[in-house]
Amino acid sequence: MGRKLSPEFITDLKNGNLTPVLKRVRDDHTLDLQIRDNEIHIYYRGGKLVGIKRNNNTNSYKMDFDKNYLKDPSYFVNLPYDVSSMNDAQRWVNDFQFLKLEMDIHFSKNMKxxxxxxxxxxxxxxxxxxxxxxxxxxxxxxxxxxxxxxxxxxxxxxxxxxxxxxxxxxxxxxxxxxxxxxxxxxxxxxxxxxxxxxxxxxxxxxxxxxxxxxxxxxxxxxxxxxxxxxxxxxxxxxxxxxxxxxxxxxxxxxxxxxxxxxxxxxxxxxxxxxxxxxxxxxxxxxxxxxxxxxxxxxxxxxxxxxxxxxxxxxxxxxxxxx
Missing domain, CATH: 3.40.1350 (Trna Endonuclease; Chain: A, domain 1)
Incomplete structure (x- = not known):
């Protein structure tokens, strides 16, 4: 479909399952949301904080974070990779501060x-x-x-x-x-x-x-x-x-x-x-x-x-x- 979002994706960001994510980006100007092919990347300090991609034929989404930024990759067992509700999205948003801190520590040693x-x-x-x-x-x-x-x-x-x-x-x-x-x-x-x-x-x-x-x-x-x-x-x-x-x-x-x-x-x-x-x-x-x-x-x-x-x-x- 090209480098843009489907109407369903837009709707889920504005008043659907991904509403907590869009609200956080609007409220936090250290984050930068960029549009991909029916996918969004949210950047922090130039690195991808999370990627969110719509699953085919559903209103659920795959969310990911680069585990190379983490000191302890096992941390992610508590976060849902498949986001199918506002609650799932909010769990990710609640951990944005922790993920940003991990990226801060990583970038102090691997400057970009x-x-x-x-x-x-x-x-x-x-x-x-x-x-x-x-x-x-x-x-x-x-x-x-x-x-x-x-x-x-x-x-x-x-x-x-x-x-x-x-x-x-x-x-x-x-x-x-x-x-x-x-x-x-x-x-x-x-x-x-x-x-x-x-x-x-x-x-x-x-x-x-x-x-x-x-x-x-x-x-x-x-x-x-x-x-x-x-x-x-x-x-x-x-x-x-x-x-x-x-x-x-x-x-x-x-x-x-x-x-x-x-x-x-x-x-x-x-x-x-x-x-x-x-x-x-x-x-x-x-x-x-x-x-x-x-x-x-x-x-x-x-x-x-x-x-x-x-x-x-x-x-x-x-x-x-x-």
């Missing part, structure tokens, strides 16, 4: 800073105090797509929806676009395998066929509207009832480079390499490539802080004192 940073960006631009002020809503993380045997995983998928009152009220023509975000945490992630160039090349493979690009747009639009229905997108005090029927125009490809060391030459060397220039020129045919910079120390994605390549290189030179 990029995934944790990614979740913070998702929160700030979807359900935080400033989410209605930014120009991008994060819709999905760890989005996977395979085209002609080339498989890639996008760190985050977003909808560009300018925060001006006219754009949000549709006084002007609808201006929502697909935004693909690639997160790189520290200079060690910029080059080589899974570096900037490789991800740009894989993105080209996903976008160069119009049908594949449109399929991604449709999926992200459907996910966004389902999240809104579940109350997982925070708009202004009075909300926003305007639908997002489609995403139009060229996608935006955003490189979000976190904690670059100004004294390092790795980023400058990468941006000046032949491999980067070739990948950049190829990607520019299918998407508008931008570099995210922060608005003072925040995680909000504002259009004013999105730079093109030349402007980003200039800023990089000034930062390094060049």
């Amino acid at each position: 800073p990029e995934r944790e940073f990614q979740q913070l960006v998702s929160r700030e631009n979807s359900y935080s105090r400033v989410s209605n002020l930014t120009d991008y809503f994060i819709v999905d993380v760890e989005f996977e797509k395979t085209v002609n045997t080339i498989s890639t995983k996008f760190d985050a998928m977003a909808i560009y929806w300018p925060s001006t009152s006219s754009a949000r009220k549709f006084i002007e023509s609808p201006s929502q676009k697909l935004a693909i975000i690639e997160v790189k945490y520290s200079d060690s992630a910029l080059s080589g395998s899974s570096g900037i160039v490789e991800h740009m090349e894989k993105t080209v493979a996903c976008l160069r066929e119009p049908g594949d690009c449109e399929e991604i747009k449709i999926t992200i639009c459907e996910q966004f509207n389902q999240k809104r229905e579940l109350g997982l997108v925070l708009f202004s005090k009075n909300g926003n009832k305007n639908a997002v029927p489609e995403l139009s125009g060229r996608p935006i490809y955003i490189l979000l480079l976190a904690n670059h060391d100004p004294a390092s030459k790795v980023l400058r060397n990468e941006l000046n390499s032949d491999a980067f220039n070739q990948a950049y020129m190829a990607l520019q045919q299918y998407a508008d490539v931008k570099f995210a910079t922060s608005s003072f120390m925040g995680y909000g994605l504002f259009e004013e802080c999105m730079l093109d390549l030349d402007s980003f290189k200039s800023a990089l030179g000034r930062q390094a004192g060049a």
